Amino acid sequence: EVQLVESGGGLVQPKGSLKLSCAASGFDFNSYGMSWVRQAPGKGLDLVADISSKSYNYATYYADSVKDRFTISRDDSQSMVYLQMDNLKTEDTALYYCTVLSPFWGQGVMVTVSS
Amino acid sequence: DVVLTQTPPTLSATIGQSVSISCRSSQSLLDSDGDTYLNWLLQRPGQSPQLLIYSVSNLESGVPNRFSGSGSETDFTLKISGVEAEDLGVYYCMQATHAPRTFGGGTKLELK
Numbered sequence: 001e002v003q004l005v006e007s008g009g010g011l012v013q014p015k016g017s018l019k020l021s022c023a024a025s026g027f028d029f030n031s032y033g034m035s036w037v038r039q040a041p042g043k044g045l046d047l048v049a050d051i052s053s054k055s056y057n058y059a060t061y062y063a064d065s066v067k068d069r070f071t072i073s074r075d076d077s078q079s080m081v082y083l084q085m086d087n088l089k090t091e092d093t094a095l096y097y098c099t100v101l102s103p104f105w106g107q108g109v110m111v112t113v114s115s
Numbered sequence: 116d117v118v119l120t121q122t123p124p125t126l127s128a129t130i131g132q133s134v135s136i137s138c139r140s141s142q143s144l145l146d147s148d149g150d151t152y153l154n155w156l157l158q159r160p161g162q163s164p165q166l167l168i169y170s171v172s173n174l175e176s177g178v179p180n181r182f183s184g185s186g187s188e189t190d191f192t193l194k195i196s197g198v199e200a201e202d203l204g205v206y207y208c209m210q211a212t213h214a215p216r217t218f219g220g221g222t223k224l225e226l227k
Contacts, residue, residue, distance in 0.1 A: 035216075044205075044207065044218060044219075044220050044221045045158075045164065045207055045209075045218045045221075046218070047215055047216055047217065047218070050215070050216075061214065061215050063215070097163060097164075101209070101211065101216055102154045102156060102164075102166045102169065102209060102211070103166045103169075103175065105163040105164055105165070106163065107163055108163060
């Protein structure tokens, strides 16, 4: 059974930092690109960041809204993917999903940026 | 980036009614490899999105065959032939032909 389990969310003040983690199991993690998708309260889905597999040189993508603030990484030996979020803004408040677009999704982890 | 426009934004249906959702793309989603990477997802209330249909018309494993997808190039449709209560939620189209992958704004299916 495929599982994606996110952790690391919480309440943080503006300009603060958080690191999200996603533990993957049940599929050949090394062969898949991984993504973080977020959903602001009552809103739709937005791709935040991607990281490809080793076969594609771990290429990364970032949405313009998070570029230079967020960093995606992965540890294939541990089947983990991470999202380091720095200089957080109130507009980053959302439920963050770890996903293999499109078939596999985690349950999401809430990030709230507020003073 | 590719913009996906879904209509209608909200859809009210009775149980058993057949409904359709449209997804229009700002660019052709036909890839150079001949495939068209347009997927449909359903997000039930309080749940994560789940994949229903991939590559326009292929039903994901375990998805009931009352769901069907069609279309080409820039115009795509998701049809539900006989809505059931478990089908309520928000439907999203998503394209994976062009980087970055993008989502439509969603269509909320409600009970009338």
